[in-house]
Amino acid sequence: MLVAARPGASVAEIAGNLCLSEGTIRNYLSTAIAKAGARNRTEAVRLADERGWL
Numbered sequence: 229m230l231v232a233a234r235p236g237a238s239v240a241e242i243a244g245n246l247c248l249s250e251g252t253i254r255n256y257l258s259t260a261i262a263k264a265g266a267r268n269r270t271e272a273v274r275l276a277d278e279r280g281w282l
Contacts, residue, residue: 229256230273231282 232242239257243250257269266272276282
């Protein structure tokens, strides 16, 4: 999910690319943000990349 969000894609774009609903994408992004201890998805992507999770 974070890899798909990396280029700054919107929730609708990510949902279309992954064939998931926008609600599912929002839920997954919220979970990833919380697990990374980030304030937003941009920070979550950066932290996950720095930690070697991506």
